[in-house]
Amino acid sequence: MRGAVFHAPGDVRLEERPAPTVVDPGDAVLRTVATCVCGSDLWYYRGITPFPESSPIGHEYVGVVEEVGGEVATIKPGQFVIGSFFASDNTCANCRAGYQSSCLHRELMLGCQAELVRVPLADGTLVATPGEPAAELVPTLLTLSDVMGTGWYAAVAAEVKPGATVVVVGDGAVGLCAVLAAAQLGAERVIAMSRHETRQKLASAFGATDIVTERGDEGVARVKDMTDGVGADSVLECVGTHESMLQALRSTRPGGNVGFVGVPHGADLPVEELFYSHVGLRGGPAPVRRFLPDMIERAWDGRIDPGRVFDLTLPLEQVADAYRAMDERRAIKVLLRP
Template structure:
């Protein structure tokens, strides 16, 4: 099969990999229809974070081609969403709802596991991992939003859930990438009354407003903190959603959070420091981490299929597998918020 190959920092190509085969009776083989590039893939591409040489890509949807004898919840021909991590559904962590931390699981597109930026993927623990989508005649807009469910929509939702967003809240979303924009959707969906999106990019500002942001703040760092504190009469926001992972974004999230609130942090951390003095003396909590996407997909799916939410709008660059290098560079150069890769029909 043809698949994207990571050859080291700055080296993304399309090459040949062995067609996946069932290795266990709990496996399924999925033909990938739509994949995409994640912001975390760029950290590997830039050489900031380590990644094994070989397959890459952890966000995809597709059609089940083959299943092992012990698979019962999906069958050949099903359209399925694959969360970015696979899980067995039975370990202590999965039983507690933390499917992204499965004791026997892992992530797609790393350490030799087939990646979503390729034509086929062997999915371990298919019953617990894959989620079948009712129907097949979905619009292209819905199909894009289904891809978003594999990671960024669930991750943005995790930020909002972790920060305990509730009806009537004032929420700040720090970060205007795909996850931050999806966090705006999530905050709106959970009933937030005022949503302050931090963004300097006009296109992303417009999309944040379309998703439900009521205010846009273009300042950064201490200036952003001052503006938001002034907007909230010096009190701060009821929930701060940190969707970047840098030291500045973490400082901003804690700087604008009101006493007794929670920062929901889902950004991959890079030189981020938790201000323990603020945690202790302002009683501000920190929750978040790797999103348990498989836990959230059933809850979010109906809203996607019915069009009540449309996270697929974060895809503003499209290409085929042959254009995968441009899919990466478009995001790296900030010509795109998120790149969609059309792999098969």
């Protein structure tokens, strides 16, 4: 079967690789229907975060179950399924607390930009859709695997409540999905920080009520202006840089919350400032599994359409082009068809 392999920064290739098989009795093997390139893959592609050379890459997937191990009870061959980028048993103490991405037996999914994927802990990881989805629904279902689940977690971690004023820092796929999540959770006002016209438009379509183009201190000042000088109730940090963390912290009202889902790169938290801010903070890799059943229902009903973040679709053969397009910011997010 064919799968993407990371050779070095800037060098991802589609290659013939051994087909994955059931190794443990809890495994499932899927034939992918769609996969994609993540903003976090770019950290490797750009050589900022190390990645093992000559390793399979990709962690977002939807597909049809081909085969399951002897201990798999709920997932069956032929089902269309979605899973998170962390496999989880969904039964340990951390899973029961809703933090499946901290599962005591978690396994990071890798090698999902491929035709076939082995999913460990299949019963705890995969959720089947109510039936075979229409082709046009596939992009939306694929986002639930990571970016939409991550945007959703940002909103939950920032404790977005009905009627709230919410700021979203970051207009990548996760930030746009975070706008959608905040609107779904009942936010009255969703302020998207964005200076790219196409992304602004998508943010508005997803429920942003205001767009702020200023950044840094000026961005904070604009948010304060819009919130009677006190700041927003919830701020969703979807970038991970030092500047974006500070902007998020400083845009939040005392007693408000920051949910931070951008993987931190060089971010440094001024502890004294955090202390005096009275801002609550929670972040981390999204426990996507917690939100999957609810998100699938919303997608199936047509209440959410996060698949619109894909602005380029390529055949899996062109995985190298997909990375380039995202690296050069020519695309928000690229969907790959095996």
